[in-house]
Amino acid sequence: MKRRHMLKVDRLMLRFGGLQVLDGLSLTVREGQIVGLIGPNGAGKTSCFNCLTGIYQPQSGTVHFDGRDVSHLPTHRRARLGMARTWQNLGVIDTLTVTENVMLAGHQRTGYAALAGMLGLPGTWHRERELQRDAAEIIEYFGLDAVAHERTGELPYGIRKTCDMAMALATDPKMLLLDEPASGLSPEEALGLATTLRELRDRLKLTILMIEHHVPLVAEACDHVYVLNFGQLLTEGPPADIQRHPEVIAAYLGGTAAETPEPPEWPLKPEGADHGTA
Numbered sequence: 001m002k003r004r005h006m007l008k009v010d011r012l013m014l015r016f017g018g019l020q021v022l023d024g025l026s027l028t029v030r031e032g033q034i035v036g037l038i039g040p041n042g043a044g045k046t047s048c049f050n051c052l053t054g055i056y057q058p059q060s061g062t063v064h065f066d067g068r069d070v071s072h073l074p075t076h077r078r079a080r081l082g083m084a085r086t087w088q089n090l091g092v093i094d095t096l097t098v099t100e101n102v103m104l105a106g107h108q109r110t111g112y113a114a115l116a117g118m119l120g121l122p123g124t125w126h127r128e129r130e131l132q133r134d135a136a137e138i139i140e141y142f143g144l145d146a147v148a149h150e151r152t153g154e155l156p157y158g159i160r161k162t163c164d165m166a167m168a169l170a171t172d173p174k175m176l177l178l179d180e181p182a183s184g185l186s187p188e189e190a191l192g193l194a195t196t197l198r199e200l201r202d203r204l205k206l207t208i209l210m211i212e213h214h215v216p217l218v219a220e221a222c223d224h225v226y227v228l229n230f231g232q233l234l235t236e237g238p239p240a241d242i243q244r245h246p247e248v249i250a251a252y253l254g255g256t257a258a259e260t261p262e263p264p265e266w267p268l269k270p271e272g273a274d275h276g277t278a
């Protein structure tokens, strides 16, 4: 029996001036799946995430999340419903410690403002202790204990990425949207991430949609992959099929399938990929 849809995106159209960024994009993610969203730089992947989370309002199209039409809900309402996101350029606040960042993220699911909690206003104390405990658990899970009280701005990039992921989990989400979680990580760290994601999915019953260029991670972690090119779906399927798809190879290499008959390996990164920019 097929599992129900956690995310259903229908014919998104997004335009900036003369630029058609998303051109009728539809995709679905079923509960408990890990799905990849790949495509060359500028294909519209991050913009798609921005539409899913309500940061961009597309000109048309709908987004259903967990059985609800969230197309017109603001970002914080979608987050409250269980959508969590990590950022291509990190969502951590550099001047806060790892613990403070994770607690700040956790505040989103409490009934009061983060500032009231930090100031210890009446009624917030117990909840604040609970948040602290939750944060400590998440921090331990991700092996961040040793740096829990260090400012994130002073930590290596890989650790800040892990902190970003810990923050997403602190919101107690149903679904994680990860924007290039492996960028800046070593190949070993990236492969380790595949194990982490599968474990998170299984233990916390999470559904995951992940933008990623790192092919071994996509192949290892994803059940299904969508390929985006110029705002449109080029193809979709299991990772093994996608890697052999001539149009995918062509889109990534910037040539035609005929010119690139048998590339020995799918390129690790699309040509000209720039992971430093959103």
Ligand SMILES: Nc1ncnc2c1ncn2[C@@H]1O[C@H](COP(=O)(O)OP(=O)(O)O)[C@@H](O)[C@H]1O
Residues within 6 Å of the ligand: 016, 019, 021, 039, 040, 041, 042, 043, 044, 045, 046, 047, 048, 278
């Ligand atoms: N706020 C914006 N204003 C104008 N153009 C944008 C904006 N956001 C994204 N774009 C454009 O949309 C296209 C897709 O960008 P993006 O979604 O970041 O691609 P990807 O994440 O696949 O690399 C790019 O040409 C980018 O310049």
Ligand SMILES: [Mg+2]
Residues within 6 Å of the ligand: 045, 046, 047, 088, 277, 278
């Ligand atoms: Mg992007």
